[in-house]
Amino acid sequence: MQVASTPKRPPAPAPAAARSKHPSDRAGVDLCAAIPGLRAVLKWRPLQFWLMWANLVCFAVFINAGLFGSPVGSHNIMIVFVWILWWFLLIALLVPFLSRFWCTMCPLPAFGEWLQRLRLIGVWPGSGPAKHRTRSLGLSRAWPRALQNIWLQNGGFLGLAVCSALLVTRPIVSTVVLGGMIVLALGLALVYRQRAFCMYLCPVSGFLGLYSMTSTVAVRVKDRALCRGHKEKECLLGCAAGYGCPWFQYVGSMERNNYCGMCFECFKTCPHDNVTLYLRPFCSETGIKGVDEAFKAFIMVALALVYSVTLLGPWGVVKDWANASESGHWGGFALYALAVVGLCLVLFPALHLGAVALGRRLGGGPAVRLKAAFVGFAYTWVPLGLLAWIAFSVPLLMVNGAYILSALSDPMGRGADFFGTATVAWHPILPEWVPLLQAPLLLVGLFYALSKSLQVSRQLFGPPARAVPAVLPVWGLATAVTAVFMFFFAG
Amino acid sequence: MRALLHELFAATLVTVSLVGISAAMQPEPATRGMRVVSLTGVKKDGVFTDEKVDGTNYWRRSFRRATVVLDEGETILLRLQSADVTHGFYVPELGVGPVLIEPGKVVELELQGKRAGLFTYYCTAVCGHCHYYMQGTIRVLGRGRKDTETAAAVAPGCRHGGERPASTPRAVVDHGQLLFASMGCESCHGPRGSGGVRNYNYVKDVVPQNNLLAERLQLFEPDDAETVLALIDKGADLAALETTPPFKTYSRFLAQYKAVQDLIKNGNRAGKKDPAGPAPPLSMPAWREQLTDRDIESLIAFLLAQFPWDE
Amino acid sequence: MTGAAADVEPAPGGGRHTLFAALGVAAGVALGAALGLVAFDQTEPPRDRHIVVRARQYAYDPPVIRVNRGDRLFLKLVALDVMHGFFLEGHDLDVEIAPQQSTFKVRHPSRPDDWTEQEEVVVIADTPGKFRFRCSHTCGSLHPFMSGELIVEPNRVLHAGLGACGGLFVGSVAVARRRSRSASR
Numbered sequence: 001m002q003v004a005s006t007p008k009r010p011p012a013p014a015p016a017a018a019r020s021k022h023p024s025d026r027a028g029v030d031l032c033a034a035i036p037g038l039r040a041v042l043k044w045r046p047l048q049f050w051l052m053w054a055n056l057v058c059f060a061v062f063i064n065a066g067l068f069g070s071p072v073g074s075h076n077i078m079i080v081f082v083w084i085l086w087w088f089l090l091i092a093l094l095v096p097f098l099s100r101f102w103c104t105m106c107p108l109p110a111f112g113e114w115l116q117r118l119r120l121i122g123v124w125p126g127s128g129p130a131k132h133r134t135r136s137l138g139l140s141r142a143w144p145r146a147l148q149n150i151w152l153q154n155g156g157f158l159g160l161a162v163c164s165a166l167l168v169t170r171p172i173v174s175t176v177v178l179g180g181m182i183v184l185a186l187g188l189a190l191v192y193r194q195r196a197f198c199m200y201l202c203p204v205s206g207f208l209g210l211y212s213m214t215s216t217v218a219v220r221v222k223d224r225a226l227c228r229g230h231k232e233k234e235c236l237l238g239c240a241a242g243y244g245c246p247w248f249q250y251v252g253s254m255e256r257n258n259y260c261g262m263c264f265e266c267f268k269t270c271p272h273d274n275v276t277l278y279l280r281p282f283c284s285e286t287g288i289k290g291v292d293e294a295f296k297a298f299i300m301v302a303l304a305l306v307y308s309v310t311l312l313g314p315w316g317v318v319k320d321w322a323n324a325s326e327s328g329h330w331g332g333f334a335l336y337a338l339a340v341v342g343l344c345l346v347l348f349p350a351l352h353l354g355a356v357a358l359g360r361r362l363g364g365g366p367a368v369r370l371k372a373a374f375v376g377f378a379y380t381w382v383p384l385g386l387l388a389w390i391a392f393s394v395p396l397l398m399v400n401g402a403y404i405l406s407a408l409s410d411p412m413g414r415g416a417d418f419f420g421t422a423t424v425a426w427h428p429i430l431p432e433w434v435p436l437l438q439a440p441l442l443l444v445g446l447f448y449a450l451s452k453s454l455q456v457s458r459q460l461f462g463p464p465a466r467a468v469p470a471v472l473p474v475w476g477l478a479t480a481v482t483a484v485f486m487f488f489f490a491g
Numbered sequence: 492m493r494a495l496l497h498e499l500f501a502a503t504l505v506t507v508s509l510v511g512i513s514a515a516m517q518p519e520p521a522t523r524g525m526r527v528v529s530l531t532g533v534k535k536d537g538v539f540t541d542e543k544v545d546g547t548n549y550w551r552r553s554f555r556r557a558t559v560v561l562d563e564g565e566t567i568l569l570r571l572q573s574a575d576v577t578h579g580f581y582v583p584e585l586g587v588g589p590v591l592i593e594p595g596k597v598v599e600l601e602l603q604g605k606r607a608g609l610f611t612y613y614c615t616a617v618c619g620h621c622h623y624y625m626q627g628t629i630r631v632l633g634r635g636r637k638d639t640e641t642a643a644a645v646a647p648g649c650r651h652g653g654e655r656p657a658s659t660p661r662a663v664v665d666h667g668q669l670l671f672a673s674m675g676c677e678s679c680h681g682p683r684g685s686g687g688v689r690n691y692n693y694v695k696d697v698v699p700q701n702n703l704l705a706e707r708l709q710l711f712e713p714d715d716a717e718t719v720l721a722l723i724d725k726g727a728d729l730a731a732l733e734t735t736p737p738f739k740t741y742s743r744f745l746a747q748y749k750a751v752q753d754l755i756k757n758g759n760r761a762g763k764k765d766p767a768g769p770a771p772p773l774s775m776p777a778w779r780e781q782l783t784d785r786d787i788e789s790l791i792a793f794l795l796a797q798f799p800w801d802e
Numbered sequence: 803m804t805g806a807a808a809d810v811e812p813a814p815g816g817g818r819h820t821l822f823a824a825l826g827v828a829a830g831v832a833l834g835a836a837l838g839l840v841a842f843d844q845t846e847p848p849r850d851r852h853i854v855v856r857a858r859q860y861a862y863d864p865p866v867i868r869v870n871r872g873d874r875l876f877l878k879l880v881a882l883d884v885m886h887g888f889f890l891e892g893h894d895l896d897v898e899i900a901p902q903q904s905t906f907k908v909r910h911p912s913r914p915d916d917w918t919e920q921e922e923v924v925v926i927a928d929t930p931g932k933f934r935f936r937c938s939h940t941c942g943s944l945h946p947f948m949s950g951e952l953i954v955e956p957n958r959v960l961h962a963g964l965g966a967c968g969g970l971f972v973g974s975v976a977v978a979r980r981r982s983r984s985a986s987r
């Protein structure tokens with residue numbers, strides 16, 4: 001289904017001078033070279049439409065069930081599929097292995113993007129040069145400079161997290177939040193350029209980006225020198241074959257997965273087929289940029305701790321506080337919200353700062369700016385946080401997996417039975433093995449945290465004689481935090 | 492041109508699938524050739540309601556108590572659901588139930604209007620604060636009769652225990668009165684323990700009235716009752732008074748007092764009149780986890796104060 | 803790659819260094835875990851415990867039941883508000899608890915549904931570890947998160963896990979310092 005207006009072009013030969021002597025300067029397996037047909041699939045324009053459509057259909061089911069189905073969360077597909085199945089797939093499989101592949105198919109910004117393009121599949125070609133090679137509907141403003149960071153995402157995510165006990169148990173709350181995101185994304189698409197919502201507002205985006213740094217796949221160019229010499233820059237500016245990167249990335253020098261939404265437009269636009277998908281080791285990127293990203297890392301670890309207490313823990317008082325709209329403990333809720341926000345934004349960052357400052361002394365270094373060390377070492381919490389989240393999500397699936405079967409057959413909780421599985425009774429699968437799975441996951445997280453933070457330390461402090469002492473306090477903190485998780489999960 | 496067709500196809504697909512799904516997800520339940528009546532149990536209001544309960548309204552508002560009306564000889568299909576916790580459903584006189592209704596599941600039952608009259612349905616699984624008010628009426632209309640009969644004596648709506656009763660000289664009696672309403676005692680024992688609520692196939696036919704408690708406690712003089720009330724109000728330990736017993740029948744009173752306390756604490760299953768018949772829908776529940784000793788004393792004090800000495 | 807050797811341009815003989823580091827860290831983890839197991843592995847002699855567990859929306863009281871291996875637990879289960887369940891992991895036990903009753907219904911999930919009405923249920927804590935008990939009877943919004951914990955000491959997974967954390971840390975430190983010393987020489 002090649003779009004007719006775009007004649008199929010063979011990859012243009014790159015100017016010989018621009019070709020680098022060493023085409024691949026980064027580690028990893030070029031999946032497009034290894035898997036026949038993969039490049040063709042990624043270049044196929046309707047790919048994203050079909051993926052989005054499939055998810056949109058699921059979404060429509062969820063929204064309908066949330067509005068008109070049973071208010072009982074554990075028997076409503078909105079809750080069961082989003083917060084058990086989707087969440088597990090996202091955190092345990094998609095992010096660590098496939099980076100932001102979820103954003104390829106996420107239906108939330110679909111309407112906004114389609115409206116911007118006035119197309120669902122094809123390209124709206126422009127006539128002018130440079131910026132006007134493709135057109136878009138709406139005001140196409142630039143996102144305000146002061147907000148070109150992920151603080152809004154941090155705030156939004158934290159806000160939702162404080163209300164998580166309502167969000168993950170009431171279908172209607174999930175419906176309102178997800179529906180609201182669609183509307184917001186649509187509105188923003190008409191005012192701002194491209195995927196402004198995804199880049200700066202989507203609450204999920206922050207952690208998808210952060211944890212995608214660990215991912216085993218990455219969209220990168222094969223040859224950077226080629227890009228440097230390539231004036232047309234279709235990957236950035238678009239052409240008849242596709243749009244300029246909707247995520248404002250320049251793939252020619254892109255080094256991190258964080259803000260690449262894997263839309264695969266650059267595969268379509270690059271005339272030299274210079275963009276490809278790399279398979280690489282887990283945790284290949286270690287560079288956190290900016291205090292906003294560092295805080296995202298803190299927030300994620302802290303929230304994993306919070307949820308281990310609130311949702312998985314046995315303490316009824318905390319549940320009453322978190323569940324104030326039903327229990328009426330609004331005073332407790334205020335306390336709870338304060339504690340959560342305080343832990344995420346004050347206590348945890350303060351501990352990190354303390355460890356980093358101490359390490360900076362041990363590493364002998366006014367040469368290294370404290371801020372740089374603070375931000376750099378924040379990467380410690382990325383693998384640890386991700387693995388802690390996976391460990392947190394494992395029991396969700398093992399314990400409540402049976403709900404998936406029953407919700408599949410009876411999405412509204414209204415007595416339907418589409419596939420004969422509606423009456424499957426709740427039965428946990430090997431729940432007594434959960435701690436035995438969680439403990440090793442935590443250790444893997446700690447291992448990567450230690451190893452990668454040393455790597456960061458080497459970059460900051462140089463020779464091992466300085467880098468090793470500098471990292472020790474952070475190592476200690478990471479070990480202590482892992483031990484706390486160990487207590488929650490296994491003790 | 493082909494591109495345009497593709498776009499049109501895609502747009503149509505999106506529209507049709509979204510609209511189609513929304514339509515397909517409002518299924519009409521199978522009727523099995525009968526009229527269908529859907530009842531949903533709602534904990535916070537203590538009702539089975541015939542309104543549709545879903546995400547858009549459950550957390551916002553109260554629901555009305557359903558009265559099920561059918562003709563004599565007609566059979567209807569009851570679709571019973573719960574919007575929150577496990578409820579039960581039982582119509583002893585029409586031989587339906589008791590069944591448990593689990594949240595998120597649907598229980599379908601056939602209900603036949605065997606004979607004209609008013610019948611009561613009950614929730615039989617304790618479902619929270621308003622459980623004892625969770626009853627309603629099934630009205631079976633005689634041939635050619637219109638729906639004009641007076642409603643059966645159904646418990647009043649659930650009171651969440653918020654309202655303070657008119658204050659009496661004794662705080663303990665006030666507290667007892669509050670509990671009598673808020674715990675739902677009145678739903679079976681009648682306003683102020685005046686009794687008389689029917690309990691199908693129960694040996695005594697109706698739930699015992701308990702405003703005659705003074706008599707049962709062997710208190711035959713208003714003065715004796717006053718003495719006891721004063722003692723309870725002070726919080727005295729009736730079993731270990733320092734002074735001599737205040738009246739002659741005190742030891743007999745004490746034994747009965749203890750027995751009544753135990754009855755409230757541990758409950759009692761209502762005996763069947765016809766051993767082959769259905770279990771009576773109402774039984775004395777065990778209150779030991781919900782009420783403190785002081786609460787139970789207060790209830791007794793309240794009921795003592797209800798004795799009609801004038802008559 | 804390990805906490806120590808990794809990632810920096812390997813010096814000549816870097817492969818051997820990496821292997822050595824990996825072994826060092828692994829030894830730390832194993833030693834730590836073993837140490838954790840041994841250090842905490844003491845329990846008191848078994849005894850009988852009588853415990854009343856009160857279930858309410860959405861928790862149990864006591865939230866954590868801590869016992870020793872071999873203890874016999876005589877559990878009385880009570881519901882305070884609405885119907886709850888008590889599904890005890892690893893002990894083939896599921897209970898349906900209705901409020902204001904003096905008995906509760908017990909079944910064993912491994913066997914076909916036969917509920918028995920009981921006033922008390924006996925649990926033999928013969929396997930050490932952490933076992934959650936969960937509500938198995940939908941009881942409201944937070945029902946899926948209603949759980950409590952039975953901890954049978956010695957809780958080996960925890961001890962080994964904590965020991966392994968410590969071992970990983972100590973092992974990494976040892977390897978890293980050795981490495982930094984050899985590099986500075």
Ligand code: SF4
Pocket residue numbers: 102103104106107108109197198199202203204205208261
């Ligand atoms: S950033 Fe958020 S809204 Fe955008 S595609 Fe990803 S998940 Fe969806």
Ligand code: SF4
Pocket residue numbers: 221226227228230232233234235236251252269270271272273274275
């Ligand atoms: S990736 Fe972009 S800059 Fe590089 S060659 Fe392709 S179009 Fe040119």
Ligand code: SF4
Pocket residue numbers: 219244245246247248249250251254259260261262263264265266267
């Ligand atoms: S166009 Fe941008 S967001 Fe899309 S895959 Fe390429 S770099 Fe990633």
Ligand SMILES: [Cu+2]
Pocket residue numbers: 857858859860885886887937938939940941945948
């Ligand atoms: Cu429960």
